Amino acid sequence: MVKIKKTFSTALVLGYFLGIAGIGFLRGDYEILVLMDWLQVLLLLAGGIFGWIIVWLDRLVYIYWSHPEAQLSQYARYYFTKKNWKAGINLMEQRKAEFKELTFRSVLFQVAWVVLAVFALTSVASIFGKAMVIGLGLRILYGEWRDYLKDKKTLKRWLFWQIKREISNEELKWYLYVMTGIFVWLTWLLI
Numbered sequence: 001m002v003k004i005k006k007t008f009s010t011a012l013v014l015g016y017f018l019g020i021a022g023i024g025f026l027r028g029d030y031e032i033l034v035l036m037d038w039l040q041v042l043l044l045l046a047g048g049i050f051g052w053i054i055v056w057l058d059r060l061v062y063i064y065w066s067h068p069e070a071q072l073s074q075y076a077r078y079y080f081t082k083k084n085w086k087a088g089i090n091l092m093e094q095r096k097a098e099f100k101e102l103t104f105r106s107v108l109f110q111v112a113w114v115v116l117a118v119f120a121l122t123s124v125a126s127i128f129g130k131a132m133v134i135g136l137g138l139r140i141l142y143g144e145w146r147d148y149l150k151d152k153k154t155l156k157r158w159l160f161w162q163i164k165r166e167i168s169n170e171e172l173k174w175y176l177y178v179m180t181g182i183f184v185w186l187t188w189l190l191i
Helices: 002-027 037-053 059-067 073-079 085-094 107-123 127-150 152-159 171-188
Strands: none
Touching: 002 127, 037 127, 059 073, 059 107, 073 085, 107 127, 107 171, 127 152, 127 171, 152 171
16 A cells, blocks of 8 residues: 555656646747756756655654654664664654644645745746745645545644644635645746
8 A cells, every 4th residue: 555655646746747847848948859958857857856755854853853752753763873764764654643743744834835935936047946846835735635535633733733723624625725726826837
């Protein structure tokens, strides 16, 4: 099951950014025979993949700085100090539901992300930077919809831990609709 999830998420991120590159080729933004244009496509892919992966680093912040006293943090640090990276990463993946109060997975971070994304897409010249910001948002949105379909209670706990108010399922659904709409608009800015 984990292999299927990883395959789907890999296909999602690669398909998304290859689709954007394909639109660029169809519109004439890129020429197939020009090496510099292929470099731009590779930077687009690399930025998107980096943005997708950077969300995972939030767990390392949890382990080393925000909650080093948690049992999960202690076990993971043990594996990492022994240079058993695979066991540490597998532990973090198997027990990911235990991570609480992650910065990237909060509604306040997403508001800041929207502002950052608008700035990056309208003011930054680097395709890598633009793709990184969009890849970050794609990963967060993908995780939210996945959790919405599987476990709304956990999603609410992750998203709204900084807000001291109970959020209804209807409000959660509308929040996801709005964030998806904003993401689609930001994708249009990237294209």
